[in-house]
Amino acid sequence: MMLAYIFAALLALLALGWAFRAAGRAVTGGAPYFRDMPLSIGFGYALGAALLLWVGYAYVLARTAPPEVANKLFFLRVAVEGLVLFSVAGWLFRLAGRHIGTAASRKLFRAMPVTAAFGILTILVYAFVAIFAGWLAPFGQAEILPQANVIPGGNPALGGDPAFPLGTDQIGRDILSRLIYGAQNTVGIAFITTCIAFLLGGSLGFLAAVLGGWLDQLLSRMVDVLMAIPSLIFALLLMTIASAWAGSERWLLTVYMILIIAVIDSTRVYRLARAVGQNIVVMDYIEAAKLRGERLPYLIFREILPNATAPLLAEFGLRFCFVFLTIAALSFLGVGIQPPLADWGTMVRDLAAFINYAAFAPLAASTPLLAAGAIALLTVAVNFVVDWMLYASSGLKE
Amino acid sequence: MNSVVTIIAQRLALGLLTLLIVSIVIFAAVNMLPGDFAELILGQGATPEAVTAIRSDLGLDQPPVARYFTWLGGVMQGDLGNSFAQANFANFAGADVNSGLTSVADQIRPRFANTMFLALVTAAIAVPLSLTLGVLAALFRNSLFDRIANVGTLTSISSPEFFLAYVLILFLAVLNPWLPSLSNIYDGMGFGERLQRTLLPALTLTLVVTAHMMRMTRAAIINLLASPYIEMARLKGLSPMRVILRHALPNALAPIINVVALNLAYLITGVVVVEVVFVYPGIGQLFVDSVKIRDIPVVQACCLIFAAAYILLNLTADILSILSNPRLRHPK
Numbered sequence: 001m002m003l004a005y006i007f008a009a010l011l012a013l014l015a016l017g018w019a020f021r022a023a024g025r026a027v028t029g030g031a032p033y034f035r036d037m038p039l040s041i042g043f044g045y046a047l048g049a050a051l052l053l054w055v056g057y058a059y060v061l062a063r064t065a066p067p068e069v070a071n072k073l074f075f076l077r078v079a080v081e082g083l084v085l086f087s088v089a090g091w092l093f094r095l096a097g098r099h100i101g102t103a104a105s106r107k108l109f110r111a112m113p114v115t116a117a118f119g120i121l122t123i124l125v126y127a128f129v130a131i132f133a134g135w136l137a138p139f140g141q142a143e144i145l146p147q148a149n150v151i152p153g154g155n156p157a158l159g160g161d162p163a164f165p166l167g168t169d170q171i172g173r174d175i176l177s178r179l180i181y182g183a184q185n186t187v188g189i190a191f192i193t194t195c196i197a198f199l200l201g202g203s204l205g206f207l208a209a210v211l212g213g214w215l216d217q218l219l220s221r222m223v224d225v226l227m228a229i230p231s232l233i234f235a236l237l238l239m240t241i242a243s244a245w246a247g248s249e250r251w252l253l254t255v256y257m258i259l260i261i262a263v264i265d266s267t268r269v270y271r272l273a274r275a276v277g278q279n280i281v282v283m284d285y286i287e288a289a290k291l292r293g294e295r296l297p298y299l300i301f302r303e304i305l306p307n308a309t310a311p312l313l314a315e316f317g318l319r320f321c322f323v324f325l326t327i328a329a330l331s332f333l334g335v336g337i338q339p340p341l342a343d344w345g346t347m348v349r350d351l352a353a354f355i356n357y358a359a360f361a362p363l364a365a366s367t368p369l370l371a372a373g374a375i376a377l378l379t380v381a382v383n384f385v386v387d388w389m390l391y392a393s394s395g396l397k398e
Numbered sequence: 399m400n401s402v403v404t405i406i407a408q409r410l411a412l413g414l415l416t417l418l419i420v421s422i423v424i425f426a427a428v429n430m431l432p433g434d435f436a437e438l439i440l441g442q443g444a445t446p447e448a449v450t451a452i453r454s455d456l457g458l459d460q461p462p463v464a465r466y467f468t469w470l471g472g473v474m475q476g477d478l479g480n481s482f483a484q485a486n487f488a489n490f491a492g493a494d495v496n497s498g499l500t501s502v503a504d505q506i507r508p509r510f511a512n513t514m515f516l517a518l519v520t521a522a523i524a525v526p527l528s529l530t531l532g533v534l535a536a537l538f539r540n541s542l543f544d545r546i547a548n549v550g551t552l553t554s555i556s557s558p559e560f561f562l563a564y565v566l567i568l569f570l571a572v573l574n575p576w577l578p579s580l581s582n583i584y585d586g587m588g589f590g591e592r593l594q595r596t597l598l599p600a601l602t603l604t605l606v607v608t609a610h611m612m613r614m615t616r617a618a619i620i621n622l623l624a625s626p627y628i629e630m631a632r633l634k635g636l637s638p639m640r641v642i643l644r645h646a647l648p649n650a651l652a653p654i655i656n657v658v659a660l661n662l663a664y665l666i667t668g669v670v671v672v673e674v675v676f677v678y679p680g681i682g683q684l685f686v687d688s689v690k691i692r693d694i695p696v697v698q699a700c701c702l703i704f705a706a707a708y709i710l711l712n713l714t715a716d717i718l719s720i721l722s723n724p725r726l727r728h729p730k
Contacts, residue, residue, distance in 0.1 A: 048543075225423060229705045230708045244692060325556075372558065
């Protein structure tokens, strides 16, 4: 029965696509675009238009229908509003960037797609929240308040409380404050870890590229072995051991986690730094510097590093995403950042059960998605920026 | 033909060597634990006699190198040792360690089958889907469809697995109760029911891996579009679809196969988080549980299995790309 409906709908769309093409030909008098259009493209237009219509219809329904229908469409409404809001924010930010700032930054913004502008804006907002978390958060990250299980939204009629715009969790911690502190803890720890990984992998990689010989062989084979074990699995194995070492000192476990992930991720940085370094080492100016009698630190920091900045910077963005996601996954599995520190992965795991109330209390169900969405938003933003940087630097056009 | 066999044999030998070294790394890592398993099992108030008894029971009084070879020999014969969580009480009762308790291999076997089933279902959905989408994106490159697909795939690559999992649970299990949100799988289930319960975790993993495969398919095809023989095919008046399917795709197959195998290897990591979200009784779930209770033999065995699968898939990618591209058979 269901299949018959789907089949009929596809046929109708196909007919619509055909009609669209025929109409286009008739109206434009056989313009080349419509004359050469395959039926599949007409079908694509019809499908797109149908989807757009359906989303519009569902959105109107979500705003006007009685709660039992609207509740089911609540998340669609939030998605549509969020998408529009984010696009407008990114567009406005780009517009502002085009008119404010130095000539160089204005030129940069002129050729930027909206996605990259949105990415930069998001990263700036996250950085601001992470740095000023102590001033922004209304409550402490581990502060347990008497009001537990307050529904987000701040509407007393629905079980909310204006003092807690995003509600409180099962034991009465303010979710907004925990989200804000989570920016500081999760993003901060991921940033530190990435920096350590770059320091370690980058310097060893350059060293291997410059010195070559047995040091290069030794380091490269060690990295090969470490890379043969899937990183999340290896991190989990090492965390088991670290948890035995740390004993009851919870904060020590977080420190061990930073070191473990930094070492595992530095192998990837090492590979890149060595490859980039090897390409630079054969250049004539390195030869000249060697003949001048320059020492190793000068060669690495003054000759190689400035020429390897662009690929390393893009790699830094991607590596940060990987580290951030690994830490979030470890915390989600319960072996990462330890309480009382607020962090997004742990919040998702703690609040996950609320998702089952989505059909009748959509606001309550949104709390675990808020934390998970905060993680996703940052990685998506970083990826947008890196994607644009890679595209701009590669000069690919086709 | 002979050279191909040699190359494959070389790669296989290299893979085995890697696996051996990885097993040493895992063993060494586990042996960095402070104290030893015996103290860990008995806790703080253990009498020295009890600790010694357990040590000799588990063979912990042997030197590390001897223990490594004992363990390795056992692994070769399919004996992965005994789970400590189960060994606990048997030891207190003074019984023999090997009497009436489940070995690690017995614990892992059914779960390994479940995980393989999940991976197969995912691959069966993800590979055709991503290839189709990739070809379409290459066909309609720089159109609106391509841009939306680009943003969509970038978003799903960079979202954490559990975010995608909960979004799918929200829409397909809670708001529209079509699929179960918990994958309760047991022995003797019918295939249809089993498939239905596996579908939601499989869809989550599909979202994770499809994006990457699709982008690589698109990139591999577009890379070829500038070559003269494609220009020729276009000038002959072939339709764009035919140019891509008959002329570009076969030559783009090598990188595509490579990326498919690598993504299946990536599934191994993704499977851990997804199995935990859906309480799927697979090997990833067992691994995380064992990590939490520090059941070392199980952690060790799971880690070895994951590493072996990872190495095997990478090896497959390597060999397939050599087979599909004759130029790689004659290294300079």
